[in-house]
Amino acid sequence: MTLSLALLGLGLVAFAMLRRLFSLRRDAELASLENRLGTVRDRFESILARKRDLARELDDKERELATRRSNGEGIQTLPMFDLGTETIDENERVSRYLVSKGKITLEQSQKAFDKMGTLQMDYLAVCLTLGFIDLDTAKAVARAGKPAR
Amino acid sequence: MVDASTTYTLLVMAGFILVALLVVHHHHCSDAVRRRRGEVVAAERHYGEKITGLERQIDDLSEKLLVVEEQLAAMEETR
Numbered sequence: 001m002t003l004s005l006a007l008l009g010l011g012l013v014a015f016a017m018l019r020r021l022f023s024l025r026r027d028a029e030l031a032s033l034e035n036r037l038g039t040v041r042d043r044f045e046s047i048l049a050r051k052r053d054l055a056r057e058l059d060d061k062e063r064e065l066a067t068r069r070s071n072g073e074g075i076q077t078l079p080m081f082d083l084g085t086e087t088i089d090e091n092e093r094v095s096r097y098l099v100s101k102g103k104i105t106l107e108q109s110q111k112a113f114d115k116m117g118t119l120q121m122d123y124l125a126v127c128l129t130l131g132f133i134d135l136d137t138a139k140a141v142a143r144a145g146k147p148a149r
Numbered sequence: 150m151v152d153a154s155t156t157y158t159l160l161v162m163a164g165f166i167l168v169a170l171l172v173v174h175h176h177h178c179s180d181a182v183r184r185r186r187g188e189v190v191a192a193e194r195h196y197g198e199k200i201t202g203l204e205r206q207i208d209d210l211s212e213k214l215l216v217v218e219e220q221l222a223a224m225e226e227t228r
Contacts, residue, residue: 026178
């Protein structure tokens with residue numbers, strides 16, 4: 001009788017220990033999975049916050065740019081004829097103007113001259129096509145190229 | 150008073166029951182872990198796709214920001 005009670009007690013203790021072992025292992029694995037999920041979620045949140053910051057910054061700068069444009073700031077349209085370039089042709093004059101204003105580099109200017117024959121366009125259009133200047137700059141330069149009335 | 154053979158029979162039956170309970174518990178634990186792992190993998194895939202999209206948007210925004218900053222700098226120079 002004593003032996004059977006001892007065996008029963010031993011069996012119960014073993015049962016409790018094994019059950020506890022399984023539970024602990026399950027909890028550890030679940031915690032590790034939660035950590036994995038938390039890491040990915042944190043990364044997502046940080047990237048989302050970064051995107052919001054960038055969007056806000058871009059919005060501010062675009063607003064500032066629009067304000068400046070509406071205030072008439074930006075490219076000055078007067079000085080092309082002050083460069084002493086009356087004797088050279090139109091394309092060369094535009095090129096010098098753009099280079100002097102820092103809108104394009106000398107290399108870009110040379111490349112635009114090289115491409116003029118291939119593209120069958122004038123210098124300003126080639127610069128615009130090749131992406132050296134934007135449309136606003138091209139318009140401003142075209143305006144600046146017209147003699148003052 | 151029960152005799153010895155009955156006692157041992159009862160002991161063996163109790164042993165079987167305990168083993169069965171352990172098997173069921175182990176099965177429940179494994180099942181919970183497997184289900185949660187599936188959920189986490191699905192969530193990781195979901196967030197991964199969103200992160201890829203966001204990173205693309207961030208690249209676009211950075212490029213636009215660069216262009217706007219260049220335009221602002223050009224305006225500063227021509228002032």
